[in-house]
Amino acid sequence: MxxxxxxxxxxxxxxxxxxxxxxxxxxxxxxxxxxxxxxxxxxxxxxxxxxxxxxxxxxxxxxxxxxxxxxxxxxxxxxxxxxxxxxxxxxxxxxxxxxxxxxxxxxxxxxxxxxxxxxxxxxxxxxxxxxxxxxxxxxxxxxxxxxxxxxxxxxxxxxxxxxxxxxxxxxxxxxxxxxxxxVYGPWGRPDMAPYLFTSAIFEGRPIKVFNHGDMKRDFTxxxxxxxxxxxxxxxxxxxxxxxxxxxxxxxxxxxxxxxGNGAPVPLLDFIAAIEDAAGRPAERQMLPMQPGDVPATWADTTLLRALSGYAPQTEVRDGVKQYVDWFRDYYGVDKG
CATH class of the missing domain: 3.40.50.720 (NAD(P)-binding Rossmann-like Domain)
Structure with missing residues (x-):
């Protein structure tokens, strides 16, 4: 073995x-x-x-x-x-x-x-x-x-x-x-944005949106x-x-x-996907950029494809739904 x-x-x-x-x-x-x-x-x-x-x-x-x-x-x-x-x-x-x-x-x-x-x-x-x-x-x-x-x-x-x-x-x-x-998905870390956004939405707290939402990430x-x-x-x-x-x-x-997914997604679109999956809107608290952060990321996946014949392909809305479904189940929220 x-x-x-x-x-x-x-x-x-x-x-x-x-x-x-x-x-x-x-x-x-x-x-x-x-x-x-x-x-x-x-x-x-x-x-x-x-x-x-x-x-x-x-x-x-x-x-x-x-x-x-x-x-x-x-x-x-x-x-x-x-x-x-x-x-x-x-x-x-x-x-x-x-x-x-x-x-x-x-x-x-x-x-x-x-x-x-x-x-x-x-x-x-x-x-x-x-x-x-x-x-x-x-x-x-x-x-x-x-x-x-x-x-x-x-x-x-x-x-x-x-x-x-x-x-x-x-x-x-x-x-x-x-x-x-x-990286995001089921069993994700509680210090990461998907958890912070999702938990705040279910608890009715405002979410912190840095750089006033003018950010893009290559969500994978x-x-x-x-x-x-x-x-x-x-x-x-x-x-x-x-x-x-x-x-x-x-x-x-x-x-x-x-x-990476090879496709940067606006942060506000990612938040909208969480809102849709959660079935409720988020209250946004717009804030300036945090120290050490960057406004955008985007992976060229040419080498990954050449070496493996594969590249990530899950659409953000599909991945976010799987994450929110897991969140509901694991944390026991919004079951009624």
Whole structure:
């Protein structure tokens, strides 16, 4: 049986990816620390579903814990590793930057050292569209220069890309970095906009709309995202680029891949989709742009399509309806 290590497996994306891999017959070793950045009960509820499958092993711990990943790599010898554990959130990185140093920088260092000692066939690490920072030319392409990050969160993720590239070069470790674009869907995090909007609408509270609503995001449905990850596990970087658009390094088995819908959606349209799915209007509180935020994101998915034959395609209204339906069921709201 093939084994995959998923860090952050009780998290939003890690949970969905673990389910996909279990459904395919893989053995999944899931590492998560269940920290209290948001309600740990949501993480426990996700993990409980994974534990229904006998091929899932849950490991409680933090990626930055010295020796933990080294022991897991040595004992499990995973064929593939998908590193999703991280301290997330642009705004929280302003208030608590040390958490990002520990989880994102030290945690990734521990992962790379473990892979150096016990190399898997393919390492896949999460980055973010936020690394494009102040770039204004769109759609964002993986080959674009990205040196103007606008939040400490984004800076740590760009650092992860550089760290991973150095290990890929020095030790011949095949690595793929994902740049995720505004992921949403069932089991989503409570600190993210879909939850904040949906909970406020059901509770009759005003929603906070930043930059007075003049924003666009490349909203990506979570099931599309994990399908892309699954396909990219088999797209191990080598020495032949997929085309002139490939970000493949000339000196390492390393590339960066955007995973997005490839279609920016106005924020007000996204809110309207939530209103329709919830069956009630939102009261809007229009506010200026928040520090560290950007007005728009848009992924070029040419490389993803070339490597996997796939690109996310769920329409926002369909994805939002699935999210709101899950929200109603999980939180027990609006049942009458």
């Amino acid at each position: 093939r084994t995959i290590l998923v860090t952050g497996a009780a998290g939003f994306i890690g949970f969905h990816l673990s389910r996909v891999m279990l459904d395919e017959g893989w053995r999944v070793v899931g590492l998560d620390n269940h920290n209290d950045y948001y309600d740990p009960a949501l993480k426990s509820a996700r993990e409980a579903q994974l534990l229904d499958n006998p091929n899932y092993r849950a490991v409680r711990g933090s990626v930055e814990d010295p020796g933990l990943l080294m022991d897991l790599f040595a004992g499990e010898r995973p064929e593939a590793v998908v590193h999703l554990a991280a301290q997330a959130g642009v705004r929280y990185s302003i208030d608590n930057p040390r958490a990002y140093v520990q989880a994102n920088l030290l945690g990734t260092f521990e992962l790379l050292e473990a892979a150096r000692a016990h190399p898997p066939r393919h390492m896949l690490l999460a980055s973010t569209s936020s690394v494009y920072g102040a770039n204004t030319e769109m759609p964002y392409r993986e080959t674009d220069k990205a040196d103007s990050q606008m939040s400490f969160y984004a800076a740590t993720k760009k650092s992860n890309e550089a760290m991973a590239h150095s290990y890929a070069h020095l030790f011949g470790l095949p690595m793929t970095m994902f740049r995720f674009f505004t 449905f979570v099931l599309d995202l994990v399908r892309a990850i699954r396909l990219l596990i088999d797209a191990v970087p080598g020495d032949k680029p997929a085309g002139e658009f490939d970000s493949l390094s000339p000196v390492a088995p390393f590339r960066v891949v955007n995973i």
